[in-house]
Amino acid sequence: MVFSLVYLLTEPQGYGVSQPVSQVQNASREDADGRGVQGALERREYTAARRLPHALIIGVKKGGTRALLEFLRLHPDIRALGSEPHFFDRHYTRGLDWYRSMMPKALEGQVVMEKTPRYFVTTDTPSRVHAMSRHVKLIVVVRDPVTRAISDYTQIISKTPHIPSFETLAFKNHSTAEVDSQWSPLWIGLYALHLQRWLDWFPLEQIHLVSGERLISDPAGELAKVQDFLGLQRIVTDKHFYFNKTKGFPCLKKPEGSSKPHCLGKTKGRTHARIDPHVLKSLREFYRPHNEDFYKLARQDFGWQ
Numbered sequence: 001m002v003f004s005l006v007y008l009l010t011e012p013q014g015y016g017v018s019q020p021v022s023q024v025q026n027a028s029r030e031d032a033d034g035r036g037v038q039g040a041l042e043r044r045e046y047t048a049a050r051r052l053p054h055a056l057i058i059g060v061k062k063g064g065t066r067a068l069l070e071f072l073r074l075h076p077d078i079r080a081l082g083s084e085p086h087f088f089d090r091h092y093t094r095g096l097d098w099y100r101s102m103m104p105k106a107l108e109g110q111v112v113m114e115k116t117p118r119y120f121v122t123t124d125t126p127s128r129v130h131a132m133s134r135h136v137k138l139i140v141v142v143r144d145p146v147t148r149a150i151s152d153y154t155q156i157i158s159k160t161p162h163i164p165s166f167e168t169l170a171f172k173n174h175s176t177a178e179v180d181s182q183w184s185p186l187w188i189g190l191y192a193l194h195l196q197r198w199l200d201w202f203p204l205e206q207i208h209l210v211s212g213e214r215l216i217s218d219p220a221g222e223l224a225k226v227q228d229f230l231g232l233q234r235i236v237t238d239k240h241f242y243f244n245k246t247k248g249f250p251c252l253k254k255p256e257g258s259s260k261p262h263c264l265g266k267t268k269g270r271t272h273a274r275i276d277p278h279v280l281k282s283l284r285e286f287y288r289p290h291n292e293d294f295y296k297l298a299r300q301d302f303g304w305q
C-alpha cells in the first residue's frame with residue numbers, strides 16, 4: 001500500500017534519510033484536511049529501492065528472534081527480510097551488492113532489517129558489520145541460557161533423532177559433572193563472551209537487548225522498547241496481540257496482509273526434551289558467573305536463576 005503513495009517529506013533525519021512513513025502518512029492526511037502542513041513540507045516523490053539494513057537482529061539462536069521479527073513487521077516504517085540471509089557469517093564473499101539485492105524494497109525513511117541469529121556468536125561478524133555501517137542498530141533477544149540450550153538440543157534432535165542424550169553431550173565427565181562449554185548449545189549461552197566481541201566494535205547504546213522471557217509474557221512492552229530504540233513511533237501495541245492458550249504463546253490478531261489471527265509455526269514453541277533436575281542444577285551453577293558477567297556488561301539483570 002505504502003509504495004503507491006506520493007509522500008510529502010521533510011529534510012532527512014533519523015537514519016540520515018527522511019521522515020518515517022507513519023509520520024508522513026499523518027502529515028499527508030493533515031495536508032489533505034487542509035490544516036496547513038503543506039507550507040512546512042517539501043514535496044518530493046520517492047520510489048522504493050533495495051537498501052542495506054539499518055538494523056539487525058543478531059541473535060540469539062532460540063531466543064525468540066522469529067517472534068520479534070514477525071511482530072516488528074506490523075510496523076509500517078519497517079521492511080524486513082523474511083528469511084535469514086547469513087551474509088556476514090556465510091556469504092560475505094558475495095559482497096554488499098548481493099546483500100543489498102536480498103533486501104525487500106523500502107522507501108526512504110523505512111527501517112530495513114534482517115535477522116540471522118548466528119551473527120551474535122561468529123567471530124568475524126562484528127568487524128564486518130562495522131565495515132558496512134558503524135551506525136547500524138543491533139538487537140539481541142536473550143533467554144535463560146539453560147532453557148535456550150534445551151531448546152537448541154530439542155531442535156537438533158528433531159532433525160537428527162539418534163544423537164546422544166543431552167546429559168551425555170553437556171558433560172565432559174559425568175561423575176565430576178564437568179560441563180563441556182565447547183558443545184554448541186552450551187557455548188552459545190556464554191553471552192558475556194559474545195557480547196564483549198560486539199562491544200569491541202559498537203557502543204552498548206547501539207545494542208538493544210530484548211528479554212526472551214518478557215517477549216512471551218509481555219510482547220507489547222518489549223516491542224515498545226524496541227520501537228523506541230529504532231526511533232520509531234510506538235505503533236505495534238497490545239492491541240496487536242492475544243494469548244493463544246492452545247499454543248501457549250502470544251499470537252498476532254491480524255498479521256501483515258491478513259485479517260485472520262496468526263501464531264508462529266510448530267517449530268516455535270516445541271515441547272522440550274525432559275532433563276534430569278540434577279543436570280539442570282549443574283548447568284545453572286555453571287552459568288551463574290557467566291550470567292553475572294553478562295549483566296555487568298549489559299548493565300541490566302535478566303533475573304535468570
Ligand SMILES: Nc1ncnc2c1ncn2[C@@H]1O[C@H](COP(=O)(O)OS(=O)(=O)O)[C@@H](OP(=O)(O)O)[C@H]1O
Pocket residue numbers: 060061062063064065066067117150151152212215216249250251263264267268269270
Ligand atoms: N510468540 C511466540 N510464539 C512462539 N514462540 C515464541 C514466541 N515468542 C517467543 N518464542 C520463542 O521463540 C523460540 C524460538 O526462537 P527463535 O525464533 O529465535 O529460533 S531460531 O533461532 O530462529 O531457530 C521458541 O523456543 P521453543 O519454545 O524452545 O521452541 C519460543 O519459546
